[in-house]
Amino acid sequence: MGLHTPAKPHQWPGTSAQVSARMARVRVKGTEPEQRLSRFLIGQGFEFFANVSSLPGSPDVVFANKKVVVFVHGCFWHGHAGCRRATIPQNNRERWVAKIQANVRRDRRVSRALRNEGWSVLTIWECQRSEKDLHNFLRRLLRKM
Incomplete structure (x- = not known):
């Protein structure tokens, strides 16, 4: 399902319990990539809503008057295909593959539901960090608006 498999197996440091504890601390909202995008959009003069739970998937950024999420x-x-950040750990590999594949299926289901309700759906990836990446994203966003 588009999951990137590294050429060299990736062994995450620590025991399974330590890796699980580290993964459990990952935040759902207010992440550093979300904050970076928010600062960028505000700096460009955009107004938006964040983490709108009334919409399918609770989109991170919502431009309600333009119906863009x-x-x-x-x-x-x-499961960002081809991205070095999307490598699957060797510990409990089957579990991780199943989890990420379920996330990818959910993402597709949510996008389809939003599009069926008339929303345009955009995704920006954690690895798209540079100012150039954000400006390219902004161009995509403006085409949808």
């Missing part, structure tokens, strides 16, 4: 996806958790 933006999801900020972590490359690992959402």
Whole structure:
């Protein structure tokens, strides 16, 4: 399902319990990539709503008057194909593959539901960090608006 498999197996440091504890601390909202995008959009003069729970998937950024939503996806958790950040750990590999594949299926289901309700859906990935990446994203966003 588009999951990137590294050429060299990736062994995460620590025991399974330590890795699980570290993964459990990953935040759902207010992540650093979300904050970076928010600062960028505000700096460009945009007004938007954040983490709108009344919409399918609770989009990270919502431009309600234009019916455009933006999801900020972590490359690992959402299976960003071809991205070095989306490598699957060797510990409990089957479990991780199943989890990430379920996330990818959910993302598709949510996007389809939003599009069926008339929303345009955009995704920006955690790895898209540079100013150039954000400006390219802004161009995509403006085409949808």
